[in-house]
Amino acid sequence: MIKKIFITLILLGFLSPFAILAYYYFNYDYDISSLTEYHPAQTSRIYDKNGEKIANIFDKQHRYYAPFEEIPPRIIEALVAIEDTTFFEHPGVNFDAIFRAIIKDIKARKMVEGASTITQQLVKNKLLTREKKLSRKIKELIYSFKLENALTKEQILERYLNEIYFGHGYYGVKTAADGYFHKKLADLTLKEMAILVGLPKAPSTYAPTKNYEISMGRANRVITRMYTLGWIDDTTFESALAESPTVYDDTLTQNRAPFIVDEVARRFKKMGLDDLKTGGYEIYTTVDLRLQQAGRESLQYAYNLALKRIEKYKVKEQEELKKAQERGDTEFQLQDVNVSQLNGALVSLDSKTGDILALVGSVDYKKSSYNRATQGKRQPGSAFKPFIYQVAIDLGYSGATQLVDIAKTYEYEKNGEEMKWRPKNYEKNYKGLITLREALIHSRNLATINLVNDIGLAELLRDLKKFHIKNIPNDLSISLGTMSMSPLELAQYYTSFSNYGTQVVPHLILSIDKNNETVYEKEELSYFIAKPTQSFIMTTILRDVVNRGTGRRARVKGIELAGKTGTTNNNIDGWFAGYSPTIETVVWFGNDDNSPMYKRETGGRIAGPAFANYFRNVLRLYPQVKRKFDVPEGIIEVNMGGRKEYFSDISKPPRSEQISDPQEELVF
Numbered sequence: 001m002i003k004k005i006f007i008t009l010i011l012l013g014f015l016s017p018f019a020i021l022a023y024y025y026f027n028y029d030y031d032i033s034s035l036t037e038y039h040p041a042q043t044s045r046i047y048d049k050n051g052e053k054i055a056n057i058f059d060k061q062h063r064y065y066a067p068f069e070e071i072p073p074r075i076i077e078a079l080v081a082i083e084d085t086t087f088f089e090h091p092g093v094n095f096d097a098i099f100r101a102i103i104k105d106i107k108a109r110k111m112v113e114g115a116s117t118i119t120q121q122l123v124k125n126k127l128l129t130r131e132k133k134l135s136r137k138i139k140e141l142i143y144s145f146k147l148e149n150a151l152t153k154e155q156i157l158e159r160y161l162n163e164i165y166f167g168h169g170y171y172g173v174k175t176a177a178d179g180y181f182h183k184k185l186a187d188l189t190l191k192e193m194a195i196l197v198g199l200p201k202a203p204s205t206y207a208p209t210k211n212y213e214i215s216m217g218r219a220n221r222v223i224t225r226m227y228t229l230g231w232i233d234d235t236t237f238e239s240a241l242a243e244s245p246t247v248y249d250d251t252l253t254q255n256r257a258p259f260i261v262d263e264v265a266r267r268f269k270k271m272g273l274d275d276l277k278t279g280g281y282e283i284y285t286t287v288d289l290r291l292q293q294a295g296r297e298s299l300q301y302a303y304n305l306a307l308k309r310i311e312k313y314k315v316k317e318q319e320e321l322k323k324a325q326e327r328g329d330t331e332f333q334l335q336d337v338n339v340s341q342l343n344g345a346l347v348s349l350d351s352k353t354g355d356i357l358a359l360v361g362s363v364d365y366k367k368s369s370y371n372r373a374t375q376g377k378r379q380p381g382s383a384f385k386p387f388i389y390q391v392a393i394d395l396g397y398s399g400a401t402q403l404v405d406i407a408k409t410y411e412y413e414k415n416g417e418e419m420k421w422r423p424k425n426y427e428k429n430y431k432g433l434i435t436l437r438e439a440l441i442h443s444r445n446l447a448t449i450n451l452v453n454d455i456g457l458a459e460l461l462r463d464l465k466k467f468h469i470k471n472i473p474n475d476l477s478i479s480l481g482t483m484s485m486s487p488l489e490l491a492q493y494y495t496s497f498s499n500y501g502t503q504v505v506p507h508l509i510l511s512i513d514k515n516n517e518t519v520y521e522k523e524e525l526s527y528f529i530a531k532p533t534q535s536f537i538m539t540t541i542l543r544d545v546v547n548r549g550t551g552r553r554a555r556v557k558g559i560e561l562a563g564k565t566g567t568t569n570n571n572i573d574g575w576f577a578g579y580s581p582t583i584e585t586v587v588w589f590g591n592d593d594n595s596p597m598y599k600r601e602t603g604g605r606i607a608g609p610a611f612a613n614y615f616r617n618v619l620r621l622y623p624q625v626k627r628k629f630d631v632p633e634g635i636i637e638v639n640m641g642g643r644k645e646y647f648s649d650i651s652k653p654p655r656s657e658q659i660s661d662p663q664e665e666l667v668f
Contacts, residue, residue, distance in 0.1 A: 030142055035126055036150050038159050040065065042280025043175070046264055048257075048289040049355070049510070055255040057265070059277040062252050066174035068158040072185055072193070075173065076157060079197040081225045084118040092119040092148035093141055119144045121200070122160045166196060167203030169252045180208060180247050190236065191243040194219035194226075208247040216244065257292050259361040259371055260285060263508060266374075271520065282513040286355030294617035295346045295358035299587070302610035303344060303363045306589070309605075310339055310598050337598045341591035345372035345487045346610060348585040351495055353524070354504030357583065358614075359488070368592075377484040378590060382443045382550075383566025383575040383603065384481030386497060386538060389440050391463040392451060393534050398651035399437030399541055400640060403454075405447040406430050410476060423449055423480070437541050437645070441549035443565060449479045466529055467493050467503065481566060490577055491586040496527075497542065497562070498579035500632065501535035503527045532632035533648035539629055540646050546578065553608030554578060556615045559627045563611065565603035570596040576607035580615060581626040587611050 042065050043058040056062060080087045086094055094117050116124070123143040128136055147156065166176035176196050177185050183192070198218035199206050208215040220241055227237040255261055264283060268276045317334050324332035348358040361371030370376075392401075407430060410421040425445050431438075439447035452460055457476065464472055471483045485493075488506060496503040505525040512520040529535070542562035545551040550565040554576055563578015573590045574597065587607040591597055597606070618625060636647040647653045 030139070030146055032127065032143060032146050032150060035122070035147060035159055038162075040162060040171075041278035044276050044279060044281040044283060046261060046283045046285060048285055048287045048292075049357075050288065051284075052289050053254060054257050054285065054287065054289065055261045056253050057261065057277055058252075061171045062169050062175055062179075063162065063171040064174040064178060065162055065280055066158075066172065066185060068154050070185060071158070071161060071173065072188065074190060075161070075185070075188075075193045075197060077231050078190070078193050078222050078226060079118070079157075079161070081229055081231065082197060082222045083121070083201075085229070087118050088153055090117060092144035093117060116140075117144065118160055119147055119156055122156060122163060123147060125165075126159075126163055164200045165203050166199045167207040168209055168249075173197075179250060179252075181245060182248055189243060189245065190223065190232070190240040191219055192245050194222035194240065195245065198222050208245075209249040212247065256289060257287065258365045258369065259359055259373070260287050260292065260508070262361075262369065262371060263359060263374060267509060279514060281519075284510045284512070286350070286353075286357065286507050286510055287359070288357045290621050291348060291358045291618070292360070294614055294621065295348060295360045295585075298610045298613040298617065299344050299346050299360050299363055301613045302587070302589070302606060303342070305609055306342065306601065306606050307339060309601075310337060313598055313600060335596075335599055338591065338593075338595065341593050341595060342589065342597065343368065343372060343592055344587065344589040344607075344610065345376060346585065346587050346614065347373045347487045347491045348583060348614065349491050349495065349506055351498035351579055351582055351584045352504070354492070354495060354506045354526075355510075356488075356506050356508045358585075359508070372588065373487045376486055376588070378486075378573045378588060379484055379568045380481040380490055380575055380577075381566035381568040381573060381603065382445075382481060383490065383564050383577045384483070385440060385443065385448055385479075386542060386564050387464060387467055387469065387493065388448060388452060388455075388460065388479065389436065389541070390496070390530060390535070390538050391460055392436065392455060393537050393651055394463070394530050395455065396650055396652070397436055398645070398647055398653070399435060399537060400645050400647075400654055401436045402433050403436055403439050403444075403447040404450045405432060405434045405439065405444050406450070407446060408450070421476070437544065440541050440564075441544045443545075443550050445480060449476060452476060452479050466527065467496060468527060469493055481568070487586045487588045490575075491584060494577050494579065494584055494586065496529040497535055497538050498584040499535075500532040500630075501528065501530035503529050531634075531648070531650065533634045534650060536629070536632050536635060537646050537648065537651055540644075542578065543629070550602075550604045551576060551578065551608055553604050554611045556612050556619070558619060559615060559625070560629050561611075561615060562629070565608065567602040567604075571599055571601050572596050574601055574603040574606040576603055576611045578611060580618070581629050583615075583618060583625070585611055585614055587614075 040063060041059055041061055043056050043062050045056055046054040048054055084094070120140055123140050127143050128140060162172040165171055166173065168179060170176040170179045173196055174185055176199065177183050177188055181188065181192050195208055195215055198215070198221070205211060206215045206218045223237060223240045226232045264285065265276055321332055321334060343362050345362065346358065346360040347356065349356055359373050361373045362368040407422065407424070423445050430446065431444065434444060434447055461472065461474065469483070470485070472478060473482055492503065492506050503526060507522045509520065510522050511518055539562050542564055543560060545565070546554050546561045546563055551563050554561060554563055559580055561578055561580055563576055566573065566575030566577065572594060573588065575586070575588050577586045579585065587610045589597070589606045634648050636653060638645050638647060638653055
């Protein structure tokens with residue numbers, strides 16, 4: 001009887017685990033679809049034009065995905081050696097290891113050894129909570145059996161190495177290789193592989209960025225285990241133990257150009273893509289990170305200069321106020337300037353392709369992430385004048401054409417009331433007759449307005465349509481650039497000059513890849529504006545603006561530059577838009593609340609230095625850059641009054657008797 005009871009107890013003891021397993025197996029739903037149909041959230045990467053990474057974009061988990069074919073066999077060997085030597089033999093659970101662990105735990109009277117297989121570790125991380133209950137362990141076993149029946153060993157390894165946490169915010173072995181070592185998986189050394197496969201056991205403890213020596217000790221145990229198993233030879237073993245890899249301690253996003261990243265995100269939405277942070281895209285931009293840095297530094301440089309000038313202005317004004325008070329002048333008032341509102345933007349393009357090389361939306365992204373280069377709409381002021389003058393040149397005017405620079409009162413009706421407009425030159429004087437070249441070089445408002453009248457407002461508006469400029473006013477205020485546009489929009493329009501008469505639409509994204517397939521590729525869009533000869537005549541005038549006109553502060557020794565200043569009424573906006581033979585750059589400064597800057601802050605004074613500093617950096621970074629403008633075929637060069645003038649078959653040279661001194665002033 002006792003014998004039967006004893007046998008029964010043994011049978012019950014033997015069958016109980018199976019009964020418990022059966023109970024849990026049939027009474028719970030074991031959904032493994034998240035692993036069988038494995039589509040984890042993946043990090044998108046943004047690169048510059050040279051393949052340098054700009055940033056990682058992700059939601060909650062930073063992960064690059066590596067298919068099994070991309071994972072080096074040595075990583076598999078190292079992982080299996082240290083975590084689960086019989087991985088390719090067991091059905092998901094290693095019962096021998098479990099019994100060995102139980103015996104060791106009983107002897108030690110505490111948990112001293114685990115027996116989880118790679119499959120079980122994957123199940124614990126992906127499918128189960130962290131609660132420590134018997135039911136959880138049973139579920140883990142059942143999940144593991146089901147997973148082994150549904151997937152191959154290679155598929156399980158692929159999911160494990162992409163799902164597991166490797167410390168420092170890195171999910172997946174490919175992410176960790178890039179983060180810790182700045183390497184692709186194929187370029188890792190054995191020691192680096194050993195560091196990585198040793199991490200999942202205790203990512204914080206073994207993190208090489210925090211505990212380098214402990215991490216090396218763990219890696220050496222992995223290498224020793226591989227040697228003991230006979231999977232590496234003596235030479236490989238000794239060299240791997242001796243190696244001390246360089247480990248990088250990077251931020252996860254590695255965001256080196258936040259304005260670019262924000263703009264890419266905006267453009268993604270316009271494309272109808274809403275999974276930028278989880279889709280695993282590789283986004284190749286047109287940006288040059290070195291020029292992006294140069295743009296950021298140049299904007300800050302000009303900003304600092306402006307603050308110093310304004311402080312000097314304030315001191316001088318205080319002195320003038322004191323003198324005014326001494327002589328009893330009660331009308332003199334200090335200008336109230338809130339410098340905390342002052343900000344700027346810079347955008348730089350490849351003139352031929354329209355590729356955006358640099359895009360800086362504020363002086364300091366940390367203080368203001370609003371992108372004034374793409375989202376800010378401001379009046380260009382005199383920076384708009386070249387478009388009017390280009391229309392004139394295309395109609396046959398030339399730099400030598402005489403314009404009338406005199407004051408005139410214009411009467412018009414507004415809301416049923418008779419109004420009068422009396423525009424003035426910035427210098428508050430008149431030249432009488434002035435050549436078209438000199439009028440633009442010195443940004444003469446009155447000569448420009450009279451040029452508009454000469455062309456005819458209706459014809460000018462019709463011809464300006466070719467530039468694709470939005471919201472052009474239907475009145476003479478067009479002469480002073482009173483429409484609104486962003487710096488990037490103005491940069492597009494200026495390619496009409498910098499690209500020899502062909503306007504190109506700017507691009508930021510070259511291509512987008514996903515799962516090694518191209519899902520987007522830029523399409524170039526351009527518009528014919530003028531013949532190369534006519535746009536070159538404009539370039540020669542804008543070159544003179546820089547050399548001896550309002551844009552002198554934009555000059556840079558060793559390279560030809562052309563451009564135009566822009567200052568709106570009451571010094572609210574200050575612009576410089578210009579270009580070298582290959583690169584075009586637009587700079588804007590102003591107060592964010594649309595209040596006036598200090599009254600002496602013109603486009604040339606505040607924006608010109610940023611432009612010049614940027615091109616000094618261009619020469620430093622790319623000394624081989626093209627430095628002189630090409631002269632198109634059909635240009636006629638004539639020496640007039642000691643200066644060169646340029647003509648074409650459209651803008652013909654005047655007869656000799658018509659040539660007069662451009663500096664001659666008329667008396668009225």
